[in-house]
Amino acid sequence: MRELSVKTESKILLLILDGLGGLPMDPSGPTELEAADAPSFDALAARSDLGLSLPVAAGVSPGSGPGHLALFGYNPLRHVVGRGVLSALGVGFDLGENDLAARLNFATLDESGKISDRRAGRIPSEKGTQLVELLNENVALDGVETFVTHEKEYRAVAVFRGEGLSDSLADSDPQRVGLEPLPVKPTDHSPEAERSAALANAFVDQANEILRDQHPANTVLMRGFGMHPALPSFEEIYELDAAAIASYPMYKGLARLAGMELLKEGEGIAGEFETLRENWDHHDFFFLHVKPTDAAGEDGDFGRKAAVIEEVDAQIPDLLDLGPDALAVTGDHATPAKLKSHSWHGVPFLLSSPYTLPTAESFGERACAGGSLGAFPAEEIMGLLMGHALKLNRYGA
């Protein structure tokens, strides 16, 4: 890709409806997407290449991290991104390549030193912000800088910055109440992991001291240690000036890993599309992420998931007025209401450009199963978009 990509005027849009893929509740019934009254998606499908995109591996349900890495063209098995890294990027922390990040939960220790609440009574965000400030003012570790950033309610992110760190560390969160927090242990025998474990444990000790009188938030649990994966950026691989519109921290974080600029999104789905229109002239690649499809699927709410799809459908005419040269609509994985969770199923995929081979009159899982792209790895989506936008040179003479 790096060798073939060329800078052109054409514009690409990758529209992700999180967890778009669905299943029929009964074998003969429609999926969420098939049930949705989505005339604009259907009209688009009738001039698009269709297929089912496969996020990670057969039978494997991906988390949002691997799901998005694949959408962005990175092999999700080769590139592993720790949860702490996603959280750090999501809150806008400028994570460097030497930084070690971990998720932090404020939690409650009882008098015997056991965890009585892993979420500190779900303290409000204002309280969380104050506690984060307290930690930032008072924690001091040998040889590394420490940054704590508030995420939401009882959740925060800790970053250690310094040479010679490692993310080969196990969580301190025992995942159950009534147990003592675990000391952070290295998961390999490298000196970097030993040192990083010692730093993490010193951090927890100091936090316990600082938070002593802050019941119910009188301790922190650390989990999801991770270091920046140092992915090559969209600029480097595709010569794209890429921008991202997403309302949730994790998806902003994923976009930043690929070197995308984060655009300040408006309110709700309509607001995200408004942001797209406002910024259309300033970038040649846009990633627009819609979250509520996934949330509805996780809730098992077939009707609400279809309604979110309809809400996005209503934005499509204005979107097409912008004139994207290549437009893909898909999800990072399936979240069938029937399963109430992420799943391994193929995700409906549509690619609209002047150079397509349409095969159906509607956008849905079954129409996509019979499409010209067949079932294909999601990792190939970026190549398809680049090709359809005429941004790739011929390979070979």
Add this chain to the structure above:
Amino acid sequence: MRELSVKTESKILLLILDGLGGLPMDPSGPTELEAADAPSFDALAARSDLGLSLPVAAGVSPGSGPGHLALFGYNPLRHVVGRGVLSALGVGFDLGENDLAARLNFATLDESGKISDRRAGRIPSEKGTQLVELLNENVALDGVETFVTHEKEYRAVAVFRGEGLSDSLADSDPQRVGLEPLPVKPTDHSPEAERSAALANAFVDQANEILRDQHPANTVLMRGFGMHPALPSFEEIYELDAAAIASYPMYKGLARLAGMELLKEGEGIAGEFETLRENWDHHDFFFLHVKPTDAAGEDGDFGRKAAVIEEVDAQIPDLLDLGPDALAVTGDHATPAKLKSHSWHGVPFLLSSPYTLPTAESFGERACAGGSLGAFPAEEIMGLLMGHALKLNRYGA
């Protein structure tokens, strides 16, 4: 898979109709499966994911070994299993990781030392058993133990047990009558291969002496040298307690390579399904192998192959009463009656679970070609089954 697999109560059944895939005799006609009157398979297809499974590589017709390795989730190009190994496992020999196995044919040498019959007049099994005993009592090789096990009629298996052996050896069987047997030659220059060749030739020399008066079975031909491939077991990879029901030695052998327990099968196809029912409570994975589809295809008997499919179809209602959580029906390869041999074509594949996207009302090659799974590597079947049985954790955050 190893990291994601979890032990649950759910049960998986992999039902293999050997050589299931077929072709129309005329382009507009039906395949064997399409022609079969198989109402239970059709009803199952209407609530299943469909696809065409591809055993090894485009255009490549697999033997039973690679075909089954792929079904069991092992890459059939990376893991090579010698025919001798399959035979040894098939007769129930407890092959160890240092053991070198080869197939043995009793054959006839004429007075000039040339082979006049490669199958020794197809001696009956009783005679074969006696000759194997003679060899076991009288062969003695330096530095290795030797085990000869009778297979059927003129066929047996020889195993050399000892350190430092190699299967880089060419057959002694010249594959034609009227020629002298070949000395076993090493196919690389390793000391292990040189030593193993010398042992094999010493074995043939001793056998010639021992069998001198046993005309027509007065020599042995050695072929298909192989060593145990040391595959990780189903228990290790998938945390499955797997059992196999197969009536032919080779398929038992293949199942043993994957660490499956062999269940004593009843008579014929109905007997195999009876064995399944009897053992249903004792395992969480079952491989049930039906052979006669392949045999009919090899004979070019389109009608008989369809009739075997109908015979299996009649077992499906009782099978479904067991309530498998994930059920796959497919073949290890195609054996179209039109070709009278194994072929490279995609094999009809059906996966039934509560979490499917049905796309057709019948089970057949063309219905499968339009299915939601598309054409996909057979190596992915185990992942799909594990996913549909909800036995895989999510990958990544």
